[in-house]
Amino acid sequence: MSEVHTARRARLRDPAGRTAALVSHPANLRYLTGCAPPGAALLVGPDARDTLFLSPHATGRPTADPDAVTAADLGAEPRRLPEPGDELRFRSAGESGDPAVAAARTAADLGVATLAVEEHHLTVARHRALTAGAPHLPLADLGRTVEQQRLVKDEEEIAALRIAAEITDQALGELLESILVGRTERHLALELERRLIDHGADGPAFPTSVATGPHAGVPTHTPTDRRVEEGDFLSVRMGARYRGYCCQIGRTFVIGTAPADWQIELYDLVFAAQRAGREALAPGVECRAVDRAARQVLAAAGHGGAVETCTGHGVGLEIGEDPRLSPSAMSKLDARVPVTVEPGVHLPGRGGVRIDDTLVVRSLADGGPELLTITTKELLAL
Amino acid sequence: MSEVHTARRARLRDPAGRTAALVSHPANLRYLTGCAPPGAALLVGPDARDTLFLSPHATGRPTADPDAVTAADLGAEPRRLPEPGDELRFRSAGESGDPAVAAARTAADLGVATLAVEEHHLTVARHRALTAGAPHLPLADLGRTVEQQRLVKDEEEIAALRIAAEITDQALGELLESILVGRTERHLALELERRLIDHGADGPAFPTSVATGPHAGVPTHTPTDRRVEEGDFLSVRMGARYRGYCCQIGRTFVIGTAPADWQIELYDLVFAAQRAGREALAPGVECRAVDRAARQVLAAAGHGGAVETCTGHGVGLEIGEDPRLSPSAMSKLDARVPVTVEPGVHLPGRGGVRIDDTLVVRSLADGGPELLTITTKELLAL
Numbered sequence: 001m002s003e004v005h006t007a008r009r010a011r012l013r014d015p016a017g018r019t020a021a022l023v024s025h026p027a028n029l030r031y032l033t034g035c036a037p038p039g040a041a042l043l044v045g046p047d048a049r050d051t052l053f054l055s056p057h058a059t060g061r062p063t064a065d066p067d068a069v070t071a072a073d074l075g076a077e078p079r080r081l082p083e084p085g086d087e088l089r090f091r092s093a094g095e096s097g098d099p100a101v102a103a104a105r106t107a108a109d110l111g112v113a114t115l116a117v118e119e120h121h122l123t124v125a126r127h128r129a130l131t132a133g134a135p136h137l138p139l140a141d142l143g144r145t146v147e148q149q150r151l152v153k154d155e156e157e158i159a160a161l162r163i164a165a166e167i168t169d170q171a172l173g174e175l176l177e178s179i180l181v182g183r184t185e186r187h188l189a190l191e192l193e194r195r196l197i198d199h200g201a202d203g204p205a206f207p208t209s210v211a212t213g214p215h216a217g218v219p220t221h222t223p224t225d226r227r228v229e230e231g232d233f234l235s236v237r238m239g240a241r242y243r244g245y246c247c248q249i250g251r252t253f254v255i256g257t258a259p260a261d262w263q264i265e266l267y268d269l270v271f272a273a274q275r276a277g278r279e280a281l282a283p284g285v286e287c288r289a290v291d292r293a294a295r296q297v298l299a300a301a302g303h304g305g306a307v308e309t310c311t312g313h314g315v316g317l318e319i320g321e322d323p324r325l326s327p328s329a330m331s332k333l334d335a336r337v338p339v340t341v342e343p344g345v346h347l348p349g350r351g352g353v354r355i356d357d358t359l360v361v362r363s364l365a366d367g368g369p370e371l372l373t374i375t376t377k378e379l380l381a382l
Numbered sequence: 383m384s385e386v387h388t389a390r391r392a393r394l395r396d397p398a399g400r401t402a403a404l405v406s407h408p409a410n411l412r413y414l415t416g417c418a419p420p421g422a423a424l425l426v427g428p429d430a431r432d433t434l435f436l437s438p439h440a441t442g443r444p445t446a447d448p449d450a451v452t453a454a455d456l457g458a459e460p461r462r463l464p465e466p467g468d469e470l471r472f473r474s475a476g477e478s479g480d481p482a483v484a485a486a487r488t489a490a491d492l493g494v495a496t497l498a499v500e501e502h503h504l505t506v507a508r509h510r511a512l513t514a515g516a517p518h519l520p521l522a523d524l525g526r527t528v529e530q531q532r533l534v535k536d537e538e539e540i541a542a543l544r545i546a547a548e549i550t551d552q553a554l555g556e557l558l559e560s561i562l563v564g565r566t567e568r569h570l571a572l573e574l575e576r577r578l579i580d581h582g583a584d585g586p587a588f589p590t591s592v593a594t595g596p597h598a599g600v601p602t603h604t605p606t607d608r609r610v611e612e613g614d615f616l617s618v619r620m621g622a623r624y625r626g627y628c629c630q631i632g633r634t635f636v637i638g639t640a641p642a643d644w645q646i647e648l649y650d651l652v653f654a655a656q657r658a659g660r661e662a663l664a665p666g667v668e669c670r671a672v673d674r675a676a677r678q679v680l681a682a683a684g685h686g687g688a689v690e691t692c693t694g695h696g697v698g699l700e701i702g703e704d705p706r707l708s709p710s711a712m713s714k715l716d717a718r719v720p721v722t723v724e725p726g727v728h729l730p731g732r733g734g735v736r737i738d739d740t741l742v743v744r745s746l747a748d749g750g751p752e753l754l755t756i757t758t759k760e761l762l763a764l
Contacts (some may be wrong), residue, residue, distance in 0.1 A: 123501065127506045
């Protein structure tokens with residue numbers, strides 16, 4: 001993997017050799033180095049002088065050699081030790097305390113003209129500490145350069161997402177075989193998270209949401225002590241994180257033998273909207289066109305007001321990444337961009353339906369959108 | 383509770399009426415309002431014009447009234463709805479998108495001379511958006527004013543911590559009654575977290591660490607698939623979060639009938655260090671004196687180099703709060719400050735011992751330090 005990370009860092013390097021980049025956002029650090037110890041900072045210098053600085057607070061114990069790095073220093077998952085021949089050098093932040101300040105001082109010593117920092121991640125206080133630590137080094141904004149690099153995934157990243165989705169499907173499938181009536185939302189959510197880990201996930205990609213009865217279909221519902229009852233809608237939103245990669249699934253079920261007519265109608269509607277969104281996915285398509293495809297099905301049925309601001313989003317090392325599938329999203333999709341498609345309708349007091357899938361955008365020649373979360377979307381009565 | 387929050391916000395109000403405060407750090411928001419929806423910001427104006435702004439991303443669905451707030455908008459735990467007669471007004475951020483920007487515009491409309499923001503929490507990019515949103519309003523640094531307010535707890539906060547500790551003791555106690563040999567660190571950690579929730583915790587206060595054999599005693603050990611073996615040291619570090627309040631316990635056990643001599647020796651040493659730290663806790667005592675009391679016991683036995691930079695820290699709405707118990711900590715303890723005392727020693731390749739307690743600093747007249755985590759600190763062979 002080391003070569004992959006080296007190549008990613010090389011894309012960040014200024015060919016003119018005048019600017020160095022300082023990366024502090026954890027998901028970006030992990031993308032560029034394979035690890036992200038708490039508070040760490042990566043300096044990408046003009047000529048392959050890449051150095052990952054580690055916090056002394058992460059280090060813990062003082063050592064005779066202040067620059068020495070041990071396995072314990074890389075306590076954040078995943079552990080990653082300097083490999084022989086690794087271009088990346090691991091260094092302690094030393095006396096400055098803040099790895100970003102140590103990186104800025106090193107950049108000043110390298111004689112670069114500018115240091116580009118992640119202004120959307122660094123706090124004002126930390127930015128000021130950089131200026132104080134390297135007073136003659138002008139700071140610029142790196143912006144979301146690394147996030148842009150992360151948008152299109154390579155096949156190794158997609159393979160990790162595929163495994164994350166398999167784990168998620170397994171955990172959800174097992175739950176559906178058990179008896180649900182009488183169990184609480186909180187216990188079902190915990191059970192799902194335990195099963196994710198049983199099947200090899202790093203952990204849940206985000207807090208598992210289990211919503212019953214009137215709660216069903218609320219996208220960010222926090223599980224309560226409400227118990228599953230006959231006749232309920234039950235909606236589940238969950239996902240595994242595997243090797244750092246996050247996927248998402250959402251499904252809605254009915255509890256009991258026969259769903260009511262309004263439940264079948266609402267389900268069919270959300271299913272049609274979700275299918276329209278999925279089928280709109282293709283390289284070159286505007287993100288807002290995908291959103292519109294899903295949204296207009298709901299609006300035509302009079303449920304336009306009950307839809308979220310986004311009907312999908314990118315996934316990867318973070319669960320909510322670019323692109324956004326929303327009415328105001330101006331960008332276009334590319335091949336190998338994984339996204340969720342997740343319209344839903346919630347009727348206050350009655351409940352609702354959500355259907356979320358994770359898919360990878362592929363050209364028609366490559367078989368069209370690749371569905372990662374393959375749990376059935378038929379309306380199951382459990 | 384509403385009056386408590388009103389009083390806390392009043393302490394933040396500028397008596398001269400010239401400065402407004404903008405609070406964005408989630409733990410501070412929760413302290414001042416009782417809730418912290420994602421991305422929210424609180425404006426404390428000069429004359430009780432308090433407004434909690436909500437993110438439109440949390441809000442989700444567009445509504446006819448853009449300023450309306452529903453239960454779903456307060457999706458973050460705990461839910462808190464505007465109460466009748468509540469001085470705090472709940473508002474949507476509206477078109478600006480960022481609640482902090484909306485708050486800055488309102489502050490400008492109120493005619494204040496300065497807006498004090500949390501520079502240790504706001505990112506550089508968000509700070510710039512505030513300046514763009516309210517270009518004629520000078521920004522200042524609020525610093526850690528709210529964190530300072532949070533240092534000394536009231537008895538209601540301590541009661542929440544006491545319940546968090548009870549839950550933690552119960553979960554750990556149940557685990558000790560079960561068979562441990564052959565189970566993995568990951569499964570034991572999950573089991574402990576499930577039990578925390580069973581007993582009424584909001585969730586774990588921090589990721590539960592279970593460390594066996596050579597891992598035992600590593601403070602931030604991430605549980606692995608290593609199985610518990612006879613003769614192992616087993617160290618557990620965990621804590622419940624209850625009504626937002628976080629506690630911490632750490633205990634080390636031996637697996638099998640008879641601990642080895644080196645295990646007994648190391649345990650007795652860490653126990654003595656931890657007791658010295660606990661006994662040093664009193665109002666008016668320097669934080670570094672508590673650290674020194676624990677640290678010198680370990681140093682005298684030749685283990686000074688294996689000790690963390692901190693031997694304890696404050697707890698409350700965050701698991702790691704001020705004060706720090708470290709050699710460089712200059713502040714003094716006050717009554718009603720809850721802290722951990724948690725020295726430990728790790729011997730590379732062999733394992734180690736950690737003993738962590740959460741206590742509340744009390745004067746001798748009040749009975750001395752109040753131990754919240756009461757699980758036995760005898761060396762148990764399990």
